[in-house]
Amino acid sequence: MMNNYYVLNGPNLNRLGKREPGIYGNETLETLEMRLNDLAQKHGMTLTFKQSNHEGDLIDWIHEAENSKGIIINPGAFTHYSYAIRDAIASVDVPVVEVHMSNVHKRESFRHQSVISPVSEGQIVGFGMKSYELALMSFL
Numbered sequence: 001m002m003n004n005y006y007v008l009n010g011p012n013l014n015r016l017g018k019r020e021p022g023i024y025g026n027e028t029l030e031t032l033e034m035r036l037n038d039l040a041q042k043h044g045m046t047l048t049f050k051q052s053n054h055e056g057d058l059i060d061w062i063h064e065a066e067n068s069k070g071i072i073i074n075p076g077a078f079t080h081y082s083y084a085i086r087d088a089i090a091s092v093d094v095p096v097v098e099v100h101m102s103n104v105h106k107r108e109s110f111r112h113q114s115v116i117s118p119v120s121e122g123q124i125v126g127f128g129m130k131s132y133e134l135a136l137m138s139f140l
């Protein structure tokens with residue numbers, strides 16, 4: 001696949017729609033994937049979607065994405081402390097954009113730190129599902 005990008009979602013993002021709707025909204029992960037597919041199609045991009053609640057799965061998919069054009073990742077709470085995910089990103093030569101639905105800087109102080117940002121092209125936070133669409137657009 002020539003113009004393929006990975007969209008990786010970490011722990012608890014399978015709960016979108018049910019999980020803390022005041023923070024994460026009412027829409028599901030399936031809706032997010034449909035929205036992103038629509039946008040990708042308009043720009044001749046294809047997407048590979050993955051979600052896991054397990055750190056090792058995310059690491060394996062980062063390695064697997066090494067031949068893709070880019071990775072959009074929301075590592076969930078792993079963002080704040082997973083050196084293993086950070087090192088997996090550093091181990092592949094693929095641009096990575098970190099996204100968060102909520103504005104992590106407005107929330108608890110443990111969410112203010114990202115160990116992922118130093119190995120990412122950029123970080124988009126606070127725009128709900130639009131954070132992912134903006135991340136996809138950053139690859140144009």
Ligand code: DHK
Binds near residue numbers: 074100
């Ligand atoms: C998602 C999570 O699961 C949290 O652990 C992060 C992020 C924030 C989000 O806003 O998408 O702290």
